[in-house]
Amino acid sequence: MTVIIAPQRGAYKLLMFDGRSVRETGVFELVKSSRGYRPTDLKTKQPNRRNYQNVPTKKLIERLRKADVRITKPDPALLAFLGDFQITPSTVDLCRICLLEDRVTALSKKNAAKFGRERICLECAEREIRREMGYLGRFGDRSVQHVRSLLESYRDVDRVLALLQPEQREKGQTLFDRLEAVRPIETAHITQVDVPPAFAKVSGVEYLTPVQQLAVNAGLLEGEDLLVVSATASGKTFIGEMAGMKNLLEGRGRLLFLVPLVALANQKYLRFKERYKDLATVSLQVGASRLNLPETRPVGERSTRAQIVVGTYEGLDTVFRNGRDLKDIGTVVIDEVQNLEEPERGHRLDGLIARIKYTSPNAQFLYLSATIGAPSTLAQKLGARLVRYDSRPVPLERHLIFTEKKKKIQFITTMVREEFARRSSKGYRGQTIVFTNARARCHTLADAIGANIARPYHSGLTSQERRQVEDLFSSQKIACVVTTAALAAGVDFPASQVIFDALAMGIKWLTVQEFNQMLGRAGRPDFHDEGKVVILAEPGATYSRTSKATEEEMAIALLKGEMEEVAPVYGVEESSEEFAANAIVCKGDGAEIRRMEAVMVGTTEPVLDLLVSRRLVRWQKGHVDLTDLAMVMARHFIGVERLLLIKDLVGEKDDPLDILAEIDCTVREERG
Structure with missing residues (x-):
């Protein structure tokens, strides 16, 4: 039997332990008498022979002598008492809380x-x-x-x-993990690679970054199609510029540079126009606003005949869907190619790539992404060679804090101001991007942080307002932008810190790809020594009644998550839209339509019979004739299911103008 004695609040707890469980317990005190320290009655505080659960002191001493006595700490009075009776205890490290509950748990490094x-x-x-x-x-x-x-x-x-308890937060305590920067590989000077001297002179680049060097090694300047996967700010855009300008200046065709967002297209357009003003003409191809206002007018030249055409996916696709051709294309850059997996637009990007390949079979294709799942599989589907550089150019700390929503504003404000007060070794102040899930929340947070140092930034602002925010941030006149998805896809803001106020966009949780794309905004090698990401997750919070996941669960899942394989999703709606668009490009040749579909990443559903049965197309001797209504379907980015829904509302009408007139009359009647 082992007897354990543990000092507790001026007394001593005694436990009889048989190696598996506690058989008996008791409590006694010690007082100093003429004979030394002796057990005392807890009520009278006087030395007494009957004090240990009505067991005489003599019997207590006998039991201690026969047992293996262990104490939890070397208490002087206890050691003196035991020493008087020739009892030599050993010290044992036990869990104090377990002892309070009459359990014995020995402590070790493992437990x-x-x-x-x-x-x-x-x-x-x-x-x-x-x-x-x-x-x-x-x-x-x-x-x-x-x-x-x-x-x-x-x-x-x-x-x-x-x-x-974030109010007690310390940097080291909230750290989830740290992604270290790896020492970069040796790279060549721009004059040492096979690019035209005129381009090298105006490029603004001295030495290549590691991923640029890997791309060159993989055949970038020999016309190889490449899928380049590397962290944000690692230099992927310049990979497209090197190949594009080389092909252009050496007479192999024009450069087509495609991005997912208008804001990003505007930014690339202005940068290319300034950098290459003496070497090439530059134009912008994005969707046009129906309102002719100063803030909604196009930023730059709109011609599709420029030597460098910068555009959004849909802006460029409109050219094809309206039956026009893009000739003399030598290089095609698809930035943020992970958009292939987006439910709403993934199939359109997939179809657009196929249409460009069909009309420009000799062009070099470069696909760029910072975050993508199963890249080798996607590279194979795209017919491209994979160039992957996993190391970040600067280290990145990722912090996770659980907190209530009402406290988030306070912490965000503090972190933004603290970051802005710091300067990197390069001389730049720390700046922050805050991601949230709604436009209204952008304004709430920006106002709370302070209008003098923070601004909202989202697609609801005019292009003029967005450019003003971009200029303020790039000139370091403000500390923070608060945004929804507008910045996630790659608008180039040199932020050192990214804060997630929410892990949703609208009512939908972020995907692992979206999350990694957004946190990749933190830390730029030319500006910062390191990047920092802070996730504020509210326990139990959700943004949709149908979602079973909670925000703090999603935070963990995203931080630990593995990205899935990129694959566009095709149903009848998506398949019919792309079929009609492909038919326009192929001028109705059924065999050519099938050949174009064969090079798409995703697998479309057969929709020809459905389109024929609903009198949207005519099929004769291997040739597809689109009706006027099917042409509207293709040009306005809608599929057969939505088109038939509209058609069913107005009765059996096939003429687009008749349908439009009927819809207008129906709306007027309902309003009346």
């Missing part, structure tokens, strides 16, 4: 965690943390598992609790 100034067992540590989690809100199972893994990793209760 102990720091808790304040003491150590306790992992089981008690987890209970302490879960009790705190219960005060803060409803945590999901994934969050509990994550906290348990953090506890096992850190072995520090206070450090884990810092995630749950």
Whole structure:
């Protein structure tokens, strides 16, 4: 039998332990008498022979002498008492909280965690943390598992609790992980690679970045099609410029540079126009606003005949869907190619790539992305060679903090101001991008941070307002922009810090690809020494009644998540839209339409019979004739399901103008 004696609040707790469980317990005190320290009656505080659960002191001494006596700390009075009776105890490290509950748990490196100034067992540590989690809100199972893994990793209760109590936050305690920058590979000077001297002179580049060097090694300047996957700010855009300008200046065709957003297209257009003004003409191809206002007018030249055409996916696709050709294309750059997986536009990008390949079979294709799943599989489907550079140009810290929504504004404001007060070794102040899920929230946060240092930025602003924010940020006159998805796809703001106020866009959770794209905004090698990402997750929060996941669970899933293979999703709606667009480009040749569909990344559904049965196309001897209504379908980016829905509302009408007139009359009647 082992007897364990633990000092507790001026007394001593005694436990009889048989190696598996506690058989008896008791409490006694010691007072100093003429004979030394002796057990005392807890009521009278006088030396007494009957004080240990009505067991005479003599019997207590006998039991101690026969047992293996262990004490939890070398208490002087206790050691003196035991020494008087020739009892030599050993010291044992036990969990204090377990002892309070009459349990014995020996502590070791494998099962102990720091808790304040003491150590306790992992089981008690987890209970302490879960009790705190219960005060803060409803945590999901994934969050509990994550906290348990953090506890096992850190072995520090206070450090884990810092995630749950952000008002007590310390940088080291909220750190989820750190992605280190790797020493870059040796790269060549721009004059040492095979590009035209005139281009090298105006490029603004001295030495290539590692990913640029890898692209050159993979055949970039020999016309190879490449899928380039590398972190944000690693220099992917210049890869497209090198190949595009080389092909242009050496007479192999014009450069087509495509991006997903108008804001990004505007930015690339202005940059290329300034950089290459003496070498090439530059134009912009984006969707035009129906309102002829100063703030909605196009930024630049709109001709499709320029030597460098910068455009959005849909802006360029409109050219094809209206039956026009793009000739003399030598280089095609598809920036942010991970958009192939987007439900709303992935199929359109897939179809657009196929249409460009069909009309420009000799062009060199370069696909760029910072975040993409299964890149080797996608490279194979695109017929491109994969160039992958996984190392970040600067280290990136990722922090996770659990907090209530009402406290987020306070923490965001503090972090933005703290970051703006810092300067990097390059002399630049720290600036922040805050991502949230709604336009209204952008304005709320920006106002709370301070209109003098923070501005909202989203697609609801005019192009003039967005350019003003871009100029203020790039000139370091403001500390922060608060945005929705507008910046996620690559608008080039040199931010050192990214904060997630929400992990949703609208009511939909971010995907792993979107999340990694957004956090990749933090840290630029020319500006910063490191990047920082802070995720503020509200326990139990959700943005849709149909979602079972909670925000803190999504935070963990996104931080640990693996990106899925990029694959456009095709149903009848998407397949019919792309079929009609392809038919316009192929001038109705059925065999050519099938050949174009064969080079698409995704697999379309057969829709010809449906389109014929609904009198949208005529099929004769291998040739497709689109009706006027099918032409409208293709030109306005809609598929057969939505078209038939509109048609069913107005009755059996096939003429687009008749349908439009009928819809107008129906709307007027309802309003009347």
